[in-house]
Amino acid sequence: MKDNSTIWQRSEQLLRYLRGGLNAAEEAELKTWLEKHPEHQELLNQLLNGNGLDEDLNYISAIKQDQAWADLKHRLNITTKPVNRVVPLWKKLTVAASIVAAVGAGIWIYQLTSTGSSQFGNDLVYKNDIAPGKNTATLTFSNNKTITLNDAKTGIVISDELKYYDGSSVASLSSGGEMSEGQRGGNQTLVAATPRGGTYQVTLPDGTKVWLNAASKLEFPSTFNKALERVVKLDGEAYFEVARVTNLQRRVPFIVQTARQTVEVLGTHFNINSYTDESSIKTTLLEGSVRVAGAPGNVILKPGEQAVLTNSIAVKQVDVNSVVDWKNGEFSFESEPLGNIMRKVQRWYDVQVVYEQPSLENIKFSGTISRFEHVSKLLGILQTTRKVDFKIENKKIIVTNHLQ
Amino acid sequence: MEPGKDHIHMSAEQMLQSPELLLEALHKLYFERLQYYAYTMIRDDETARDLVQDAFIGFWAKKDELILHPAQIRNFLYVSVKNACLKLIRHEKVVNKYIERQDANAMDDDLADSKMIRSEVLMEIYAVIESLPPAMRRISKMAYLEGLKNNEIAEQLDISIETVKVQKKRALKQLRLKLNPESLLTLLLLIKHFK
Numbered sequence: 001m002k003d004n005s006t007i008w009q010r011s012e013q014l015l016r017y018l019r020g021g022l023n024a025a026e027e028a029e030l031k032t033w034l035e036k037h038p039e040h041q042e043l044l045n046q047l048l049n050g051n052g053l054d055e056d057l058n059y060i061s062a063i064k065q066d067q068a069w070a071d072l073k074h075r076l077n078i079t080t081k082p083v084n085r086v087v088p089l090w091k092k093l094t095v096a097a098s099i100v101a102a103v104g105a106g107i108w109i110y111q112l113t114s115t116g117s118s119q120f121g122n123d124l125v126y127k128n129d130i131a132p133g134k135n136t137a138t139l140t141f142s143n144n145k146t147i148t149l150n151d152a153k154t155g156i157v158i159s160d161e162l163k164y165y166d167g168s169s170v171a172s173l174s175s176g177g178e179m180s181e182g183q184r185g186g187n188q189t190l191v192a193a194t195p196r197g198g199t200y201q202v203t204l205p206d207g208t209k210v211w212l213n214a215a216s217k218l219e220f221p222s223t224f225n226k227a228l229e230r231v232v233k234l235d236g237e238a239y240f241e242v243a244r245v246t247n248l249q250r251r252v253p254f255i256v257q258t259a260r261q262t263v264e265v266l267g268t269h270f271n272i273n274s275y276t277d278e279s280s281i282k283t284t285l286l287e288g289s290v291r292v293a294g295a296p297g298n299v300i301l302k303p304g305e306q307a308v309l310t311n312s313i314a315v316k317q318v319d320v321n322s323v324v325d326w327k328n329g330e331f332s333f334e335s336e337p338l339g340n341i342m343r344k345v346q347r348w349y350d351v352q353v354v355y356e357q358p359s360l361e362n363i364k365f366s367g368t369i370s371r372f373e374h375v376s377k378l379l380g381i382l383q384t385t386r387k388v389d390f391k392i393e394n395k396k397i398i399v400t401n402h403l404q
Numbered sequence: 405m406e407p408g409k410d411h412i413h414m415s416a417e418q419m420l421q422s423p424e425l426l427l428e429a430l431h432k433l434y435f436e437r438l439q440y441y442a443y444t445m446i447r448d449d450e451t452a453r454d455l456v457q458d459a460f461i462g463f464w465a466k467k468d469e470l471i472l473h474p475a476q477i478r479n480f481l482y483v484s485v486k487n488a489c490l491k492l493i494r495h496e497k498v499v500n501k502y503i504e505r506q507d508a509n510a511m512d513d514d515l516a517d518s519k520m521i522r523s524e525v526l527m528e529i530y531a532v533i534e535s536l537p538p539a540m541r542r543i544s545k546m547a548y549l550e551g552l553k554n555n556e557i558a559e560q561l562d563i564s565i566e567t568v569k570v571q572k573k574r575a576l577k578q579l580r581l582k583l584n585p586e587s588l589l590t591l592l593l594l595i596k597h598f599k
Contacts, residue, residue, distance in 0.1 A: 039518050
């Protein structure tokens with residue numbers, strides 16, 4: 001399970017730590033992270049001692065980049081005039097990658113730090129920029145009582161007691177702190193739901209972890225005791241890490257029902273996208289094995305495969321990272337039509353998207369960006385392709401052709 | 405990576421109109437760290453080189469769709485290399501089921517990502533050291549990488565301890581001049597070894 005911090009932020013953070021540039025809270029967080037990642041602790045130790053690095057540095061110095069470039073040019077049939085190797089005005093060594101751009105009359109320098117942030121002179125001015133989604137959800141009991149889950153927490157665990165991931169208990173707001181008989185224990189059906197702009201995690205009574213994306217609903221029993229099958233119902237999108245459970249020496253299958261299909265699982269990691277405004281239900285398997293069954297038939301998936309249910313079930317290989325990007329706190333798209341990208345934006349930022357021309361929806365983009373930024377960041381980078389322009393008006397995003 | 409050759413001046417227009425120049429600039433900036441990264445994953449030099457070249461070829465094929473923003477491009481290249489390495493490793497594991505070529509730990513996604521961090525950080529260290537003039541560089545490497553004391557360095561290089569100290573002082577000064585604030589961190593590391 002990935003952190004929300006990106007890899008680049010961690011690189012930069014490690015380096016800042018060495019410089020003494022972290023405050024107490026940041027340092028504590030870094031230490032916790034280092035405890036979970038011994039390989040980075042080791043890197044840090046090596047950096048502090050200088051030991052054990054010479055092999056790596058020697059390897060780097062032996063790399064023949066010019067030869068590789070010559071080869072590549074040849075393979076791609078490229079000819080270039082020699083690049084103007086202007087010596088920089090100041091003799092600084094920028095060790096993070098930097099592309100120096102001169103735009104228009106002035107010199108505009110933007111420098112890429114390890115975090116990937118850059119001072120991009122953005123001539124877009126957005127009024128009413130839109131904040132990203134956050135952890136928010138509701139939980140409804142069989143007696144139809146609904147509580148709002150705390151948005152300072154990331155998830156809840158369902159067992160005899162309802163607790164948040166950090167161990168604190170879930171107080172029932174509506175009944176003034178005390179859970180009534182109908183809410184505690186017994187066997188009842190619970191529904192966890194996220195609004196547009198919401199996301200939450202739920203750990204089911206069997207230990208199965210579920211990440212709910214925006215505008216999604218999961219219906220599940222408060223206990224799976226002695227069941228020969230574990231059945232839950234999904235509307236929207238969720239990522240599952242299913243716990244292995246046996247009963248009478250048999251593996252107990254985990255079954256996810258959506259409107260038109262059933263996914264049967266034996267202990268595995270997969271993502272189901274079943275939004276009604278998407279053209280198909282997509283089930284993507286990361287690890288393990290699942291059977292996807294619907295009116296057209298059924299298939300068994302292997303890791304890296306996706307079942308696409310429309311009037312038939314098709315199986316294809318996919319880039320799983322693009323599919324579970326949301327769970328890792330990112331928007332990640334690979335040759336994806338703008339329409340698909342903007343539907344994700346709609347649900348997460350809770351906005352409406354309007355196209356000046358329908359054909360704009362088909363333009364393809366590839367890229368990755370954190371989904372915890374304001375929407376202008378994402379729109380800004382899409383705009384750098386000069387294929388589309390965006391305007392934000394209140395909670396509406398208008399997509400237009402790029403003006404030359 | 406040679407000092408002074410890590411800047412390519414190109415206007416945004418140039419980048420879009422002359423993708424060949426952009427590719428050259430990207431290759432210059434990213435090739436070494438990507439090859440190092442691939443090598444830490446699959447431990448085979450030639451294959452690592454091939455996988456990285458493939459990533460650039462992949463970029464070239466997709467350049468019309470890609471968002472030409474530095475962070476996006478670097479991400480694209482790293483992820484291409486990572487996925488290619490993981491695919492190779494998994495295939496190798498299937499084919500050589502009973503041959504242990506990798507560590508005991510399965511190469512999973514998280515481990516692959518963590519190697520990216522190592523790659524980025526080490527490139528920075530490398531560039532900093534390489535930016536020094538030869539004599540200072542030699543002494544810095546001996547002090548920092550090999551952990552040698554002043555008298556040991558003096559003996560190996562057949563110079564006086566005083567000379568070693570002077571060179572170290574000069575190196576520090578050079579580093580202060582050459583490094584931008586973000587990289588002063590590494591300076592601090594090296595300072596420890598300059599005492």
